[in-house]
Amino acid sequence: MSAMISIQNVSKQFGSATVVDEVSLEIETGDFCVIVGPSGSGKSTLLRMINRLEPISNGGIKVQGQDIMRIPSTELRRGMGYVIQGHGLFPHRTVGQNIATVPKLLGWSKNKIDARVKTLLDVFGLNPDVFQNKYPHQLSGGQQQRVGVARALAAEAKILLMDEPFGALDPLTRTKAQDDLLKIQQQLGITVMLVTHDMDEALRLGDKIAVMNNGRVLQYDSPQDILTHPADSFCSQFIGTVDRALKLLSLHNVCQYMRSELSLTHLAVPSVLQTNSLRDALSEMTWHGVNHISVVNQAGQAVGTVHLSDVLKIGQVK
Template sequence: MIELQGLTKTYGDKTVVSDISLRVERGEFSVLIGPSGCGKSTTLRMINRLIPLTQGRILLGDEDVTRLPAEQLRRRIGYAIQSIGLFPHWTVADNIAVVPNLLKWPRARIASRVDELLDLFHLDAGEFRDKYPHQLSGGQAQRVGVARALAADPEVLLMDEPFGAVDPLTREVLQNEMRRVHEQTGTTVIFVTHDMDEALKLASRIALLDAGRLVQYDRPIELLTAPAESFVSDFIGKADLGLKLLSRRWVHQYQQAATMSSEAPHHWETDAQGHPTCLHGGRPTTDVAPSVAVTDDWTATPGMTMKEALSRMVWYRVGVLPVIDDAGRLVGEVTLEGVMGRQP
């Protein structure tokens, strides 16, 4: 979908992007990351020609972006930024509809697309369509900004630190929303961040830059387990490398059959609908009750990260978690021994 070939940007004698070549496949979620001044935002802005490149080529599909009319190019590429940039005197609906209006879509199609996007971002159309930006929270405004960037169904969505200005709790919610939206739409995304945890959570591939050069472009798991050079492992951070690795592992990868036999060191009790109600055994220390009632906040789901599952084990002082399906039925378990017994 996007290919950079020897991309270079200089300002006078200073090179801020140096000979970067990488390929973003259709439907991928690629993240550009690196220290401040490494050239990640500059690279992003060259893709949709907000700033001109000095050398190299950028291909959108098989077309050189420098040969496309700028207006046509930007209709094919959505763009969401940290400051959002909503028009304050326009309603949410008008803000989302900017590009469809420029493309002269029929009014009914525009209204339908606005409502579709509000629903996609879990914003009730009846409540939010006619609101103004000053009536939105930071998280709501950021959702509207991303919805606007997606309004004309662009081939590529560029995002420049879009969640950097919100509080940590809202940021986590927005990250989860972005993952869900990407899974539903399949839009090709190139996302700039300085937060490695955010990159590991969202990316299918990560491009790590340093001083304008591309150090490594790989799947997150490869950056964690096979860094190309010491800068990669230093930037990722060695102190919590194991937890970062578990943030890219999923419960379903560790899931095993639930233990139901009362003769085992631990076993589950379920109700008539198959919901887990009690864990007997499975407590790693003798100073806590041997049995514990199952509550929603220490169950696991197949799509949960193992980092979150491990956190719940530690918090609730259990060596095993029940894995439940969408209906809350017990479908398996994950254990501390299973985590420790698997190779990185």
């Protein structure tokens, strides 16, 4: 089975400058791939070559086994959602009209468009009766971002390309938007490629992470492997050495490492949800000065405990 997106020795030159240099990546169907690197590393240019917003100088890109140069550009782009920082909504169109943009261009019937708009608003937690007829300026930044992603997926796109989509959001809204995106990606089974300069965002979202610098991919690996086995000194420096253990803990869920000691959970100890990370558990234990913490489910029922000694073992980079 071929990859959803196959990037093969792709380069991009602007005059004498090489912006993307012999990049090869395979993104499997349903994966969340994050391209991370400093400004000017070539990550946004690489993303824009996938939907032919930037022409390829050398190499090739295939989508579902098809060479993108053999697909008409309009057809190619309609099969891919594309989201940029600031969402890019049309200010004088309602939320419903914004989401309906591409389906309308494709000649979908009104009934089919209306059904798709309502489905997507429901999926993104935006009540159609409340939000469909609102205008972008009447929405919060997080709501605008969700509508932007809904519009990108309106024509039943299997691929979502995102270029620094959360850069303009405040930290709380940004975290919520990231959570929403992960849920939607898993619910719809779409393949996502997201560009960011934020390593924490990459670790939070990515199944695979490509670290770029000076137009080259220096490492393409799982978050765990990038943290524990950085390919070179640049990757190590970009990850950050001071809080690497904490970043590693953020990749692990508490329910994977809890002990089934319900007797301890009856004591007056703080608790974390079973969906929280070990980093969250360590933070709570440190804040309250305790060496174990109760783990509870969504209903608030105790399901086990996590011990400081177990958390510290996971946080050691070997």
